[in-house]
Amino acid sequence: MCESCLCAQAVETAEETAPLPNLFSARTAGPGSDNPYFFANNPYSQGGYGLPNCTAYAFGRAYEILGTTPNLCMGNANSWWDYNQSTGYYPSGSTPKLGAVICWGGSSDGHVAIVEAINGDTVTLSESTYSGIYFQNYTYTIGAENATSVGGFQGYIYIGDYIDAAADTTPPALSNVLVTDYEGEGIKVTALVSDDLSGMGQVYFPVWTENGGQDDLIWHTGTVSGNVASCFIPYSDHNTELGDYNVHVYAYDSAGHYTMTATSITKTDTFTSLGEVALES
Numbered sequence: 001m002c003e004s005c006l007c008a009q010a011v012e013t014a015e016e017t018a019p020l021p022n023l024f025s026a027r028t029a030g031p032g033s034d035n036p037y038f039f040a041n042n043p044y045s046q047g048g049y050g051l052p053n054c055t056a057y058a059f060g061r062a063y064e065i066l067g068t069t070p071n072l073c074m075g076n077a078n079s080w081w082d083y084n085q086s087t088g089y090y091p092s093g094s095t096p097k098l099g100a101v102i103c104w105g106g107s108s109d110g111h112v113a114i115v116e117a118i119n120g121d122t123v124t125l126s127e128s129t130y131s132g133i134y135f136q137n138y139t140y141t142i143g144a145e146n147a148t149s150v151g152g153f154q155g156y157i158y159i160g161d162y163i164d165a166a167a168d169t170t171p172p173a174l175s176n177v178l179v180t181d182y183e184g185e186g187i188k189v190t191a192l193v194s195d196d197l198s199g200m201g202q203v204y205f206p207v208w209t210e211n212g213g214q215d216d217l218i219w220h221t222g223t224v225s226g227n228v229a230s231c232f233i234p235y236s237d238h239n240t241e242l243g244d245y246n247v248h249v250y251a252y253d254s255a256g257h258y259t260m261t262a263t264s265i266t267k268t269d270t271f272t273s274l275g276e277v278a279l280e281s
Contacts (some may be wrong), residue, residue, distance in 0.1 A: 023198055023254055024098045024162035027061065027126050030135030037064040043074060046260040055080075057128035057135070058101055058112040062159050065099050065114075070159060080155040080186025085231070091158045094249040096123045096142060099183040100160040104145075106152030113138070113149070115156070119165070168255035176232040179247050179265045187245060187265055189222070193229045203229040203251045207237075210244040235267065240266050 031038040031051075037060045039045050044056035051057055055077050062070040074237070081103040084090055096115050102125065104111045113127035121142045128135055138149075141209070145153035163205035172195035182188040187207070193200055203224055208217040216238045222231035229251060238245065245265050252258045 004067070021160045022160055023165040024166050026124070027064075027114075027135060028116070030128075031060065031064075035060070035064070035182055037061070041069075052128045052132055052134045053130045054112050054128050055130075057126075058114055058266045061114045061126060062099075062101060065162075066159060066223075072157070076109045077103070077112040078105045078107075078152075080110070080112050080157070081105065083108065084157050092155050093158065094155050096156055097158055098164060099160055100156040100158050102145070102156050103154040104148075104150050104152050105154050106150035110152070163198060165198065165255050168253065168257065170197070171195075171257040171259040172200060172251050172253040174249060174251040174259040174261055177249055177261055177263055179263050181265065181267070182232065184235075186236075187247065188230070188232050189247060189249065190228060190230045191249055191251070191261075192227055193251045194227050198254040200224050200227075200229075201229075201252040201254045201256070203249065205231040205233065206248045206250070207233050208246050209238050209241045210246070211241050216241070 015024075024146055036042075038051060038057065039060075042050065042056060042060045042063065044050055044053060044059055049056055058077075059070060059072055062072060071087065073080040075083070080101065081092075084092060096118055098115055098118065100115045102113050102115060109130070111127075111129075113125040115123060116126045116137065117124040118160040122139055123142060124137045125140070126135065127133070127138060132145070140148045173195055175192045177187050177189065177191040179187060189205055191203070194205060205220040205222050207220060208214045208215060218233075218237055220231050220233050222229050233247075243266065245267060246262070247264060248260060248262045250258050250260050
């Protein structure tokens with residue numbers, strides 16, 4: 001199958017491409033007082049029950065992760081699990097996942113915290129404690145939840161599905177680069193791009209002509225639709241010069257890794273039609 005056919009096929013199937021995963025970055029330090037998720041916009045803080053407090057922290061951290069107000073309980077920590085079970089707003093279970101709220105019902109008030117990292121069978125939480133610890137990271141072994149914190153492990157509330165940004169160590173796939181002249185006005189570049197882990201980020205198209213070295217180098221920003229990256233580069237952006245145009249493609253994923261490839265196209269002189277010309281005798 002030809003390259004142009006592959007790109008056309010990719011455009012047609014772009015809507016069927018799976019949505020990009022949500023990247024997750026662990027919190028390893030306490031929030032500052034200027035962080036609105038934990039302070040100005042946090043209902044626990046507004047109600048006089050701000051940090052240090054496990055519920056104020058867990059609500060704020062969930063707010064920070066989601067970017068929108070979480071639909072979580074506004075009562076004591078030992079009410080969070082039952083509240084979510086009754087509303088059914090978020091799925092839940094007994095297996096840790098990134099960003100999940102872990103709930104305990106032990107002691108008089110219970111406890112809640114946020115899962116920040118999972119390495120093998122070791123889980124790292126972030127938490128705060130009422131009138132005690134402002135912020136800390138805490139680790140435990142999967143399966144030992146009931147013997148951790150205040151006891152009475154209830155389960156995990158899954159506020160979303162996340163991918164650890166630090167886990168993506170591979171660059172995106174880049175293939176089937178097609179460079180064509182578009183109606184004598186410029187260069188049209190298309191390419192197939194994909195990244196199964198963190199998802200595609202931006203794709204750049206640096207272009208320059210052989211005439212004068214890189215004095216006309218421009219990093220053009222492309223667009224990504226599904227698994228097709230494309231860009232139109234007007235000849236006028238490069239002094240409408242004749243000769244070879246060097247075209248590079250830099251495809252970045254959302255974790256910052258990139259793949260690069262290089263190609264070129266030659267612009268030849270063209271004559272614009274003048275229409276009918278009457279010859280004088």
